[in-house]
Amino acid sequence: MRVRIHRGTREIGGTVVELETEGQRLLLDCGLPLDAVPDAPVLLPEVPGLAGPDPSLLGVVLSHGHRDHWGLLGHAAGTPPVFMGAGTQRILAAASFFIRDVPALKVGAHLQNGCPLSLGPFTVTPHLVDHSAFDAYAFTVEAGGRRLFYSGDIRSHGRKSALFERLVNAPPRNIDVMLMEGSSLGRLDEGARFPTETEIEAELTEVVRKESGMVLVAASAQNIDRVVTIFRAAKRNGRTLVVDLYAAEMLHATQKGSIPQTCWPEVALFTPWHQRVKVKKAERFDLIERHNKGRLFPEDLAAHPERYVVLFRASLLDDLLKAECLSGAHTVWSQWAGYLKDEKTAGLIEKLKAHGIGFEVIHTSGHASIPDLKRLAGAIAPRVLVPIHTFEADRFPSLFENVVVRRDGEWWEV
Structure with missing residues (x-):
């Protein structure tokens, strides 16, 4: 060979x-x-x-x-x-x-x-x-x-x-x-070790506990381990995990009953404007319909932002700002720190800071x-x-x- x-x-x-x-x-x-x-x-x-x-x-x-x-x-x-x-x-x-x-x-x-x-x-x-x-x-x-x-x-x-x-x-x-x-x-x-996912869960749990507003956790929806970690940190604080349609579909695609789904009472779907437009153009209304059980709307987020932990990405920010639910919010960056050097990500961080939204990094490799x-x-x-x-x-x-x-x-x- x-x-x-x-x-x-x-x-x-x-x-x-x-x-x-x-x-x-x-x-x-x-x-x-x-x-x-x-x-x-x-x-x-x-x-x-x-x-x-x-x-x-x-x-x-x-x-x-x-x-x-x-x-x-x-x-x-x-x-x-x-x-x-x-x-x-x-x-x-x-x-x-x-x-x-x-x-x-x-x-x-x-x-x-x-x-x-x-x-x-x-x-x-x-x-x-x-x-x-x-x-x-x-x-x-x-x-x-x-x-x-x-x-x-x-x-x-x-x-x-x-x-x-x-x-x-x-x-x-x-x-x-x-x-x-x-x-x-x-x-x-050489002798150092990365934090375990269990340790990341403990850190996130403490952050969610001490924050009085909405907590945004920027993580990849395809990192299913991390989504489970975020879900557990939210649940341990009596909060609901909010995912967009893309993340909901990633979770659905695992076909694992042990992995959080939007049909669970502790998980909810929030569909941003750009995803609603995409679904309408493609006439793929079935994608939203299978997650309807736990769907949230801007007024729900605005009424009680302290109840939610959001699996966050930059494309969600404008919708959340329009919903006026980010007063006292805090962001956790929970993916590779190298992305923070990107011009696009740097712009996101500046925008978060401009709106008084806190920011910290909690991640493992x-x-x-x-x-x-x-x-x-x-x-x-x-x-x-x-x-x-x-x-x-x-x-x-x-x-x-x-x-x-x-x-x-x-x-x-x-």
Whole structure:
């Protein structure tokens, strides 16, 4: 089995890994680089089967539903079949109504935890993992008598931490090469750990307790772990979690009865103007109708803002200001702090401050700390460990054993 990493040996995001054996090929992820400029031309990696059909490309196996792992597929004229979790497919399908560049994917099959999938000469075994994306997987790939393990994006401090412990306690054996993400290198000291999702819940609970007005929590609706955390912090304070239609659809797409839904008494839908217009133009009134049980209107928010915690995004601000419900409100930024450097986000913060709305950051990473990466690498004990999804590949040899640093575009034998 041969491997080449098209992107990822020297950067976080844009991951594309190509495997080849017996003249047939498979891709692990096909992501858009994080530094891609919206609406700018996208340069596809030199993978036959992306720019045009090629029967030797058997498909793309997606680790999870973050754009830096699937985003190039919307630019691939070759439309290879895509293999992903059923939850990932449902979330991407639901998101496509709201986000214009989410592609319609040709689904080959759904991944199931621990169930081997045969694709030509390749056998792919998915391992469900803890990550900030719902339905995320690592993979063991067998071909040509060799075994490769790909970590995807992984952590141990989320709500699914038991999955990490299960992987460490019962790892795949006889791994020739391990491709391991290193997102935390350069962001976190070697011995430090990220806060757990439980600790984030405790912090948010205290913020909601002490604030007398509406609390706005800016978090990704696709970070289902975080939405559960926000819901629990609201409920512990006797408040209702308010979501917009996009977030309501993300929660609905999980098809998990244990995850908050708008039919729950502690969850409510508030549909901003731009989403109402979108629904009307598309005549997709069914989207709102399935969430009608818990629907709120501006006058409801204005009457008792202290009763609500809002899953917030910038596009909601004008509607909330018009509702006159933000007197004494407070905002919590609960996603990657790097976004705070964006011009658009900086403008949002200035607007919040101009209206006297407080602001603070409470967040944890979607990626493993260095001590947990060491635990993972030690448990799997690969013959060779190759850094991926990191800006700090050169630091790997000082932290892990059997490291070989590869270059983007370089073919090598497993």
